[in-house]
């Protein structure tokens with residue numbers, strides 16, 4: 253288990269992270285989300301032992317993870333960290349980069365392992381291409397494969413698919429996260445992408461103002477977002493009187509109701525349209541299966557229980 257107790261850190265005067273405590277069980281997939289600059293990358297770097305903490309402790313099982321004051325080489329052996337700037341060897345091939353830290357003692361096993369990893373990152377046809385000839389997204393995939401080559405106990409991923417196109421992203425994400433679960437590798441992901449979180453994370457945490465704003469399972473945070481920042485991570489939402497935060501997919505067009513709105517715009521989204529409408533002088537967003545004409549009067553129904561008087 254990874255245990256973070258009361259971690260506080262500042263690069264200069266301003267604290268970046270204050271009194272952060274959380275734990276991640278072995279084999280769990282844990283996501284860290286938060287706005288740009290909220291300290292996600294910094295936290296991953298601290299978990300890797302890149303800097304000394306100002307206060308607090310980090311443990312992996314019974315071993316404390318300590319910073320450079322205590323270690324000549326940053327990064328414990330059982331942990332791998334894939335940073336946003338992946339640091340590969342450009343003049344050797346994809347296969348050689350992936351195998352860089354694997355022992356040459358058993359060449360057949362090494363080859364088999366490289367091939368297994370090439371499949372995980374879906375880059376088998378590029379095995380013999382030099383890394384300098386790859387695109388940014390392909391390099392990112394090689395960096396991930398190299399990090400898992402020696403089967404770490406803990407993998408830290410910073411925006412792991414940020415350079416990868418939408419054509420590949422979905423299948424690669426499933427393939428990598430399934431591989432990590434199968435191997436019981438604890439995985440901590442800093443991300444801006446709800447698709448990295450919703451289907452894969454066991455738990456997640458939101459960083460804001462140097463603190464933990466919320467923690468829970470993706471289902472808990474999605475179903476009852478504590479505030480607008482959290483709701484906006486997951487989806488388009490509205491703030492509707494008596495109901496609070498209502499996702500666009502919880503607002504439906506019905507034959508008749510007291511909620512009457514005028515359509516302003518329809519945005520094609522593939523299997524639905526995102527409709528922008530005006531309700532009591534406020535803009536609301538809803539999902540609808542068809543395009544609706546600008547100026548159309550529609551009646552809306554909220555697929556959510558109204559708030560009780562005690563809810564905020």
Ligand SMILES: Nc1ncnc2c1ncn2[C@@H]1O[C@H](COP(=O)(O)OP(=O)(O)OP(=O)(O)O)[C@@H](O)[C@H]1O
Nearest residue numbers: 263264268286287288289290291292293294295442
């Ligand atoms: N090496 C550094 N020296 C000084 N300040 C830094 C350093 N690295 C990051 N910061 C500052 O720390 C804060 C948190 O940065 P960090 O990169 O951890 O945020 P983040 O949540 O990962 O952002 P993003 O989502 O944009 O990657 C920012 O205000 C940033 O300017």
